[in-house]
Amino acid sequence: MxxxxxxxxxxxxxxxxxxxxxxxxxxxxxxxxxxxxxxxxxxxxxxxxxxxxxxxxxxxxxxxxxxxxxxxxxxxxxMKSKKLSMLDINYINNSITGYGDTEDLFEQVADTVSKLLNRPTILTMKNEDVLESIKILKISDKILLVILMSENGTIKDVIAKLTDTIPDDSVRDLSKLLNTNLQGTPIEKLYNVLSTIISKELKVYSSVLEKICEGIRYEISGENKLVSSNNLKSILDLPEFADIEKAKNFLNMLSTKNAVDTVIEEISSKNLGIVIGSENQEIMLKDYSIISLNLTNDEGYIGKISVVSPKRIDYSKTVSTLNYINEKVKNIFSKDK
Amino acid sequence: MxxxxxxxxxxxxxxxxxxxxxxxxxxxxxxxxxxxxxxxxxxxxxxxxxxxxxxxxxxxxxxxxxxxxxxxxxxxxxMKSKKLSMLDINYINNSITGYGDTEDLFEQVADTVSKLLNRPTILTMKNEDVLESIKILKISDKILLVILMSENGTIKDVIAKLTDTIPDDSVRDLSKLLNTNLQGTPIEKLYNVLSTIISKELKVYSSVLEKICEGIRYEISGENKLVSSNNLKSILDLPEFADIEKAKNFLNMLSTKNAVDTVIEEISSKNLGIVIGSENQEIMLKDYSIISLNLTNDEGYIGKISVVSPKRIDYSKTVSTLNYINEKVKNIFSKDK
DNA sequence: TATTAGCAGTCGATTAATTAGAGTGCTAAA
DNA sequence: TTTAGCACTCTAATTAATCGACTGCTAATA
The missing domain is CATH 1.10.10.10 (Winged helix-like DNA-binding domain superfamily/Winged helix DNA-binding domain)
Incomplete structure (x- = not known):
């Protein structure tokens, strides 16, 4: 053309x-x-x-x-693809250690990307994640620690402060019960499923279960999203934010949930998604770009890293960084096998 | 005078x-x-x-x-003391629920204060917190979940990804071993103590213990500090930040660890500490005030809430808010008994 | 003696006028 | 088809002029 x-x-x-x-x-x-x-x-x-x-x-x-x-x-x-500098590669290798559960890993990834590109970074976890098993640990007479493990490899723990003491065999009982009833339930539906079960069937333990349920609602806030913006000061150093109104507008846009989220959801089909300025439906985003990459492991899609920026950004470096990080993540997952 | x-x-x-x-x-x-x-x-x-x-x-x-x-x-x-509005009181009661462990509670407190006063809020937890007990949960053949419970009521979990499988009785063994060796250790010294123990005595499980140790280092980052600044956009709406340089200066100051921390440490003796502008030793803080209140429960000091602000702030409302929150926290602790 | 009305004076903030300079579009020549 | 060159445009920076809020001081007043 x-x-x-x-x-x-x-x-x-x-x-x-x-x-x-x-x-x-x-x-x-x-x-x-x-x-x-x-x-x-x-x-x-x-x-x-x-x-x-x-x-x-x-x-x-x-x-x-x-x-x-x-x-x-x-x-x-x-655009020509850029090689990452040794400095950047080292930084990535040192800061993405793979310690902890999947959520820890995602946090490391978000922080690293945000730091390297000096932009806010949003990490979305695959939300079809499903409960694999539940363990219950009695911490004291009145406190239970309920541990939820998902297929994705995320571990969450929920604290239930009981009103009465609970005997050890009840705990075992409860544990079996929860496992049979909840295995395979999508994490984000856990609260709903459990609360209907309580009202219908499990009357015996209802008081304990309600406490657990409450805890689950608190712990699993529905949004499997993680925002990282390391060092806000240096982001505001970008010349586009010389005017404080622009800066506030940007921060405002970031904290407006739907704005960025819908964009990110829509580009989910492709592996690499770049939406530039006015290509965004949402008018709030007309001066900003979102660059988003699907993270994958051996079993496929596990989540997405999205960089949010004024339109002016080094697209090439951004893409290289994201790709490198994806490789890194893949390695960590296959090492854990 | x-x-x-x-x-x-x-x-x-x-x-x-x-x-x-x-x-x-x-x-x-x-x-x-x-x-x-x-x-x-x-x-x-x-x-x-x-x-x-x-x-x-x-x-x-x-x-x-x-x-x-x-x-x-x-x-x-x-200054005359101000009564909080019903609106504020309701907000506090709804948002500080007391769910979860002490750290969750502190997070709620920080968020609530930050939101009500529209200022960044720093929460420091008592750092003489001491390990009460350890539980180990085998999640899979190669993954252990190590749960640390402190006297303060904080629960942390550490994931250890092992290189080899571990039999069940070894886990029990390990659990006893760790409990006898580490009980009463200050949380922030856990890493050091454990690593010296490994090198000296517990050669048998050294490979497993190293993984746990690594996890502890990651999870307990040494700084028991929690910063919350809800809705940064509205903080930047303060007239003192009409000049973007001032705003950046403020953000910079906040992210400069030592600046605020030393001030907060120094006012630890008194119950309520207010340090205003040039009273601060640190020159970075000369235009800012820090208002800090010790949180207590039945057993005494558990931490501190500190509000960081330009000198111009409604000191009276701030103090009332902090006092009310302290009462609230006390209630939650005594209810848990 | 303590208070106040009144007025000249100061200085930031706002507006208007001037200038400098970077960069364009167009024309005409190569 | 390309380029040199020039008139033109518009922002940004500078300077000048004006406005207005508030002060400090003096002199009158209670």
């Missing part, structure tokens, strides 16, 4: 703008990137690129910045 | 400034607060208050704002 020269110019504009955050002029392109054309030629081409929607001009006597369409073309056709 | 009229004027200036965030002029005081003096008289008094360091003037033709000394005098001598 675009001829060779236009491609080169568009790529240069995008790459320059990604690092400088300033509108890019024809002279800059001619000087800094050794294209063989004069600034006048580039000027003409840029005008055409603008007319066809790849570039835009903040005002008539300024340089150009990429439009959402421009970034899109760049990402789809022009 | 200050005569009655000066006290009234100082109180009015502080209270007006707390709500308006604008330097307060003599006319404002004369009109809004029905003191019986003319603006000229107030002007004269304000000048004296300034000369003795209670007020300061951003520039010569502006109103006055309280200095750190002024706030201090207000807090110590002039």
């Amino acid at each position: 675009l001829d060779d020269r236009k491609k080169k110019i568009l790529a240069s504009v995008v790459e320059d703008y990604i690092t400088s955050a300033e509108p890019v002029g024809s002279k800059t392109i001619a000087d800094k990137y050794n294209l063989e054309y004069s600034s006048a030629t580039i000027r003409n081409e840029m005008k055409i690129l603008e007319e066809s929607g790849y570039l835009e001009q903040p005002h008539v006597s300024s340089g150009r910045i990429p439009s959402s369409k421009g970034y899109r073309y760049y990402v789809d056709n022009l | 200050l005569d009655d009229r000066k006290k009234k004027i100082l109180a009015s200036v502080v209270e007006d400034y707390i709500t308006s965030a604008e330097p307060v002029g003599s006319k404002t005081i004369a009109d809004k607060y029905n003191l019986e003096y003319s603006s000229a008289t107030i002007r004269n008094e304000m000048k004296i208050l300034e000369e003795s360091g209670y007020l300061e003037q951003p520039h010569v033709s502006s109103g006055r704002i309280p200095s750190s000394k002024g706030y201090r005098y207000y807090v110590d001598n002039l």
Whole structure:
């Protein structure tokens, strides 16, 4: 669609703008990137690129910045994949240790990505996760620790503070009962299923079970989402946030649940999903991009990492980082086998 | 020290400034607060208050704002205690449920305070907490869940992924061994104690123990501190952060570990500690105040809530809120008995 | 003697006017 | 088809002018 020269110019504009955050002029392109054309030629081409929607001009006597369409073309056709620096690789290897359960791992991943890319990162866990088994541990006469293990490898524990003491064999009894009744239940439905069971069948232990149920509701808040934004101060250092209103707008958008979530859900089908600026349905997101990668292990999809950023971000580095992390996660899972 | 009229004027200036965030002029005081003096008289008094360091003037033709000394005098001598609104009381009662272990409770407290006062809140747990007992649960052939219970009532679990399978009686053995060796160990020394024990004595299980040890290090990061800043967007709405540099400075200060921590540690002796602006040793904190209250239960000190804010904050409401929360926490602990 | 009315003076904040400079679009020549 | 060159545009930075809130001081008043 675009001829060779236009491609080169568009790529240069995008790459320059990604690092400088300033509108890019024809002279800059001619000087800094050794294209063989004069600034006048580039000027003409840029005008055409603008007319066809790849570039835009903040005002008539300024340089150009990429439009959402421009970034899109760049990402789809022009972007070269980047190797991660040794520094970054080391950082990843040191900070994603694989300690703990799946949720711990996800937390490490979110923190690492957020730190490396200096952007808020959202981690969504596969939400078809299902209960594998329950263990109950009597901590004291009146306190039970209920441990939920999911197929995914997540371990949650729920504390139930009882009103009466409970004998040891009741605990064993209860444990069997819960396992037979709840095995295979989707984690996020646990509360509902258990509470209907209580009201219908398990009258014997209803007082204890209610405490457990309450605990489950508290512990499993329904949203299997994890947001990490390491070092907010340095995120606000991005030039797009020089205006505090922009910064507040960004923070606001992040804390508006639905905004980002719907986008992330919609791109779930593809492995790598990049949604740029105005491509977002949600108007709140029109200046931001979301770059999202499915995490997989041997058994398939386990969750998703999503980076949220102003449109201006090093897409190539972001993708490389996410891919590397996915490999890392795969390794950890297969090592645990 | 200050005569009655000066006290009234100082109180009015502080209270007006707390709500308006604008330097307060003599006319404002004369009109809004029905003191019986003319603006000229107030002007004269304000000048004296300034000369003795209670007020300061951003520039010569502006109103006055309280200095750190002024706030201090207000807090110590002039401030009237405020009743919490029913709205606030309800909010507290609904959001501090007492579910879970002590750490969950602290988290609820931090979130609630942060939300009510719209300020970042730091919760420090008593760090003389000591291990009460350990339980080990075999989750699968190669995964152990090690549960640490402290005297304080905190429950932590550590996952140990083993390299080899472990028989059931070894688990029991191990459990006894750990209990006899570690009971009474301060939580934050657990890692060190365990690792020296491994190297010296418990050679038999050393491979398993190392995994556990690793887990403990990860889980108990040494800092028993919890920071909550609900809804950052609305904190940035404070007029002191109209300038983004100020906002970044604040965020930076918060993430600089030592800055706030040393202050909080130093005020540990008293029950209620208020450190205002320049009273802080640390220069980073010169524009901020820290209001900190010791939480107690029947057995005494269990931790501390600290609110971090620009100097301008409703000290009275803050203190009332913290006191109410302390009562609430006491109730929860005594109910659990 | 203590208080107050009144007024000149200060200084930040706002608005308007000026200038500088980066970058464009277009024309005409190569 | 490309490019040199120039007139033109518009932002950003600078300077100047004005406004207004508030003070400090003086002199009159209670």
